[in-house]
Amino acid sequence: MAPRMAPRAELRARANHRFTYGGRSLLISDVFGVVRDDPEGFYFENTRLLCRDRLLADGQPLIPFVASPVDGSGFLAYAEVPESGSIPPRSILLTLRRFVEDGLRQELTIESFHRAGPLRFELALELAADFADLTEAESGTRQQTGPVETSWDAARRELCFRYQHPKLDRAVAVRVVAAPDGFTWDQARAAFVAALTLEPRQPLAITLSVEPIFDGRRHVPPPRRFGQAVSPLDHLRRELSRNIPRLIASNAGVVRTWETATRDLAASPLGVESGPAAAIAGLPMYQQLFGRDTLTIGWQAALALPLLLRGALRMNAAWQGTVIDDWRDEEPGKLLHQARNGPLSALGYNPFSAYYGDYATPPDFIAMLGQYLLWTNDLAEVRRLLPAARATLQWLDRYGDRDGDGLLEYVTRSSGGLTNQGWKDSWNAIVYPDGGIVSDPIATCEIQGYWYAGLQQLAFVFAAAGDEAYAVELWRQAARLKRRFNDAFWMEDEGFYAMALDPDKRQVRSIASNPSQLLVTGIVPPARGRRVVRRLMQPDLFSGWGIRTLSSEHPAYNPFSYHLGSVWPVDTGTAALGFARYGCFHELHRLAEGLFAAADLFNANQLPEVLGGVPRDAAHPHPGIYPESNQPQGWSGSSVVLTIQALLGLRPAAPLGLLLVDPALPAWLPELELRGIRVGNARLNLRAWRDGERTRYRVYRQAGRVRVLRQPPPNGPHGTLLGRARFALGSLGRT
Numbered sequence: 001m002a003p004r005m006a007p008r009a010e011l012r013a014r015a016n017h018r019f020t021y022g023g024r025s026l027l028i029s030d031v032f033g034v035v036r037d038d039p040e041g042f043y044f045e046n047t048r049l050l051c052r053d054r055l056l057a058d059g060q061p062l063i064p065f066v067a068s069p070v071d072g073s074g075f076l077a078y079a080e081v082p083e084s085g086s087i088p089p090r091s092i093l094l095t096l097r098r099f100v101e102d103g104l105r106q107e108l109t110i111e112s113f114h115r116a117g118p119l120r121f122e123l124a125l126e127l128a129a130d131f132a133d134l135t136e137a138e139s140g141t142r143q144q145t146g147p148v149e150t151s152w153d154a155a156r157r158e159l160c161f162r163y164q165h166p167k168l169d170r171a172v173a174v175r176v177v178a179a180p181d182g183f184t185w186d187q188a189r190a191a192f193v194a195a196l197t198l199e200p201r202q203p204l205a206i207t208l209s210v211e212p213i214f215d216g217r218r219h220v221p222p223p224r225r226f227g228q229a230v231s232p233l234d235h236l237r238r239e240l241s242r243n244i245p246r247l248i249a250s251n252a253g254v255v256r257t258w259e260t261a262t263r264d265l266a267a268s269p270l271g272v273e274s275g276p277a278a279a280i281a282g283l284p285m286y287q288q289l290f291g292r293d294t295l296t297i298g299w300q301a302a303l304a305l306p307l308l309l310r311g312a313l314r315m316n317a318a319w320q321g322t323v324i325d326d327w328r329d330e331e332p333g334k335l336l337h338q339a340r341n342g343p344l345s346a347l348g349y350n351p352f353s354a355y356y357g358d359y360a361t362p363p364d365f366i367a368m369l370g371q372y373l374l375w376t377n378d379l380a381e382v383r384r385l386l387p388a389a390r391a392t393l394q395w396l397d398r399y400g401d402r403d404g405d406g407l408l409e410y411v412t413r414s415s416g417g418l419t420n421q422g423w424k425d426s427w428n429a430i431v432y433p434d435g436g437i438v439s440d441p442i443a444t445c446e447i448q449g450y451w452y453a454g455l456q457q458l459a460f461v462f463a464a465a466g467d468e469a470y471a472v473e474l475w476r477q478a479a480r481l482k483r484r485f486n487d488a489f490w491m492e493d494e495g496f497y498a499m500a501l502d503p504d505k506r507q508v509r510s511i512a513s514n515p516s517q518l519l520v521t522g523i524v525p526p527a528r529g530r531r532v533v534r535r536l537m538q539p540d541l542f543s544g545w546g547i548r549t550l551s552s553e554h555p556a557y558n559p560f561s562y563h564l565g566s567v568w569p570v571d572t573g574t575a576a577l578g579f580a581r582y583g584c585f586h587e588l589h590r591l592a593e594g595l596f597a598a599a600d601l602f603n604a605n606q607l608p609e610v611l612g613g614v615p616r617d618a619a620h621p622h623p624g625i626y627p628e629s630n631q632p633q634g635w636s637g638s639s640v641v642l643t644i645q646a647l648l649g650l651r652p653a654a655p656l657g658l659l660l661v662d663p664a665l666p667a668w669l670p671e672l673e674l675r676g677i678r679v680g681n682a683r684l685n686l687r688a689w690r691d692g693e694r695t696r697y698r699v700y701r702q703a704g705r706v707r708v709l710r711q712p713p714p715n716g717p718h719g720t721l722l723g724r725a726r727f728a729l730g731s732l733g734r735t
Contacts, residue, residue: 009601009622013608013631019283022073022101023233023271025212025221026287029053032064033077033096039137039284041130042104044212044219046288046342048137049161049172052128055094055108056191057081058121062094072267073100074226087121088114092198101233103221104210112198125192125206129161129172133342138285138628144343152185159185159192160213167347169215177207214341232272236307240266244304245676247644251669257599258644260606261637262304265297268634269311278312282609282630291316291336291361292423293635299368300573300638302375303645306678309372310381316365317388321356321395326413329357329421333395335365337418337425350416357417358425359410362392362400363450367521370457373464377654377680382461389458396451402441406484407501408451409443422447422500423517424549428556429563430500433510435555443501446514448485449521452478456522464655482523495531497524511541511551513571519578526715529582536575537587544616545598545623546572546591552613559613559624566626567611569595573639580646580664583716589666592643598623599640602631607640609633647672648688648697649713654680660711663688663695675701682706 017040020027026043029035035042035053042050055062060082067077074097081092091114097107112119129148136142146165153160157176176183176192183194183206196204212219224230229238244266247258268279270289278294279301280287295316298309321334328351329337337358345353366389373382400408410421419427422444430438455478463471489497491507497515498507516536518524524532536542540551546567550557557565572595579588594616599605601622608631612624647669649662659679665672665688673687682704688697699708712718 010603011601011608011622011625012603013625013629014284017284018067018069018075019632020069020073020075020098020100021267021280021283021287022099023269024287025100025103026284027075027098027100027104028284029075032067032079033075033098034061034064038140039134041132041137042100042210043134043287044103044172045214046134046340046345047170047212047214048132048134049129049212050104050127050210051130051132051137052126052190053106054126055079055096056124056126057092058084058087059124060084067096070226072264074098075100076226081121084121087119092119092121097226099221099224101221101231102219103212105221105223106206106208106210108206109203110196110198110206111203112200114198115200117200119198121196123194123196124186124189125208126190127159127174127192128190129163131163131165131168131170131343133344134285135342135344143349144347150187150190152187154184165343165347168343170343171213173209173211173213173218175209175211177209179206180204233269236269236272236277237266240269240305240307243307243676243678245674245678248671248673248675249669250671251596253600253605254596254644254669254672257596257605257607257640260599260604261640262301264606264632264637265301265305265308265634265641268297268632268637269308270315278315279308279634281635282633285628285630286633288338288340289315289319289336290338291319292358292364295361295364295368296570297634297638299364299371300570300635300642302371302641303650303677304641306372306375309368309375310378313365313369313372313381313385316361317385319354320388320391325356327351327416328355329412329414329417330354331356331395331399333362333391333393334399335361335392335395337361337421351414355414355417357410357412357414357421359400359408359421359444359447360423360450362396363408363447363454365389365392366454366458367450368457370454370461373461374652374654375679379464379655383465386461386465389461393458400451405505406481407443407488408447409441409501410447411441420444422514424514424563426562429549430508431510431550431554431556431564432502432508433554438500438502438508441503442508443505444514445485445489445497445500446517448481448489449518449523452481452485452523453521455481485523486525486528490528494535495528496535497532510554511535512554513541513547513549513568513575516547516571516575516578519582520574522581522715524582524715526582526717529578529715530584533579533582533584533587537590539615542591542594543567543611543613543623545594545611547575548613552615557613560626562610562626565613567598567613567623568609568636569598569607569611569633569639570635573635573642576639576643576646580649580662581713581715583713583718585664588646588664589668592647593666593668595639595643606632607636609636644672644674648674648686650677651711651714652679654706657706659684659706659708661686661697661708662710662712663697665690665695679706680704684708 041048064079162171281293294312298312459474610626651660684702
């Protein structure tokens with residue numbers, strides 16, 4: 001299918017704001033870098049420290065003329081001092097550099113280009129702090145408040161804002177690192193003020209270090225320059241970037257999308273605790289640990305950045321539940337939904353300081369542990385994580401299956417918790433065909449699929465670790481789950497799976513995207529799988545840009561809702577690998593073309609969290625965006641990597657020294673090359689190209705021991721013993 005020509009667009013989520021971020025620090029500003037209105041501000045650990053950061057010259061705002069984030073954690077802006085009686089037009093240039101990590105470092109350079117002599121004006125930098133929770137700043141409504149004490153230490157040249165809440169120990173220091181004489185804090189004006197005299201071409205510099213102080217610990221941002229690695233997190237980001245495979249393709253949009261997605265992912269680690277850390281879920285709202293998000297990002301991006309998957313596994317294991325706590329929906333062995341440290345969570349207004357209300361994370365964890373082993377052959381790391389895997393299995397059997405019917409069904413126990421605990425976790429995501437909201441206990445279909453995949457993946461892990469007997473038992477349990485699931489969820493008249501089972505174990509027969517995630521797990525029999533693919537690609541589900549979360553024919557459909565008709569790139573990317581698994585290449589090509597065409601509409605080809613669900617037609621030259629969408633969003637970026645993996649048919653088996661391939665490129669992408677693919681300790685380059693209707697491939701510059709074999713998709717029409725043998729023989733000539 002050839003790409004459709006469409007008018008060019010330049011979309012951006014939250015178009016009035018820019019995000020600069022590093023680890024657990026975040027700066028939200030307007031497009032020119034000014035901080036003055038909700039939800040703008042400098043945040044640390046989901047807490048807004050500075051709610052105002054604005055420069056004035058002789059009482060007038062500066063005139064910014066260009067500004068941009070740089071490599072995620074940097075920001076560069078240029079502005080001029082407004083014309084006045086003493087200031088000629090465009091005579092004074094200001095350069096603002098910001099670096100965000102473990103705090104905020106601001107560097108201002110002021111230079112006169114007026115040749116006739118010195119220029120004089122007053123510079124003021126207004127600052128204020130309010131210690132709002134990020135969710136409060138986003139909504140504009142405060143639930144927790146307290147006075148903010150402001151103090152200025154002239155000897156140390158340090159301003160301190162301290163939150164006077166009786167239950168929180170939080171403050172922020174603004175330290176003057178460098179500044180002209182006379183630059184001091186004016187309490188009455190709530191601003192740093194200086195009377196400046198600028199000689200021609202003799203710049204003045206002002207450097208401030210904004211340092212969060214939480215529970216007595218001060219966080220100091222390191223001095224740095226653009227492109228310079230000075231901190232452990234910088235070095236981790238550089239290591240991630242250095243090892244990303246290089247993509248070369250005949251389609252320039254695909255290349256741009258890959259480069260943006262992988263660059264964003266490399267900039268996304270939350271920190272370096274216990275080695276490589278998990279990825280940020282999304283900005284601005286999800287800059288904290290999200291269990292299933294980090295695991296999904298790590299798995300989908302493993303082809304390009306396997307260290308993110310290792311970090312996700314480690315961090316999720318470290319937060320595993322240990323007690324029964326209804327407020328947190330916690331149980332022994334259960335894995336985390338999210339952990340945030342904003343004021344609302346720290347004060348107990350919500351349970352999200354460590355909240356476990358999620359049924360996707362536990363099966364994801366055991367499935368992704370197997371995927372990590374298949375990509376890396378890092379058995380030592382896997383052995384360290386096996387106790388957490390065993391505890392997860394015990395939770396799945398004891399608590400996850402609440403009524404003993406062999407399926408996972410969730411119930412929310414916390415009064416402040418999430419109503420839905422599958423991957424669609426919004427309160428109204430699971431609906432009956434008439435639009436009514438389903439109450440818990442609910443068994444959504446995709447959770448069963450990931451449990452099945454987890455059991456199979458973990459069987460492989462335990463076999464590799466030497467416990468063959470346990471591996472066999474897990475494999476048998478998976479087979480029983482597959483039969484039970486297909487009996488309970490299959491809708492023969494629809495050729496599709498039910499979205500969920502309701503409290504009475506009746507099928508919730510709404511047509512939605514949930515079954516698209518079943519395909520990647522293999523729980524669907526081959527013949528049914530191809531019927532599911534065909535149903536997903538019908539116009540009510542496939543918008544032309546991706547798969548809608550809910551059919552456009554459903555009474556509850558809303559194209560700009562969160563889960564009731566919008567299009568999630570992460571959903572579409574997962575479906576792409578599922579389509580490849582069932583050998584549905586024609587549908588895969590349509591799906592992938594929609595994803596990359598959507599990316600082409602966005603600034604720098606950066607996919608947001610959620611697209612609108614409107615149809616791709618002449619009346620809708622672009623799909624729009626869910627209004628509160630995050631951008632960048634980790635698993636939107638990782639979906640790009642997974643889609644490339646699907647098109648190349650890559651299936652790693654590093655412990656066996658194998659990389660299975662079955663490339664199937666579309667006409668709109670006739671050539672694709674990845675340089676630097678890693679499988680275990682081996683690296684290789686793979687080039688694929690269309691030859692008529694067939695896709696051929698060649699492996700070159702291989703280092704390390706890995707055998708590349710062409711094999712048909714495991715659930716495709718040629719996935720028989722004879723078909724596999726024929727494909728393996730063809731691999732001897734690498735065609």
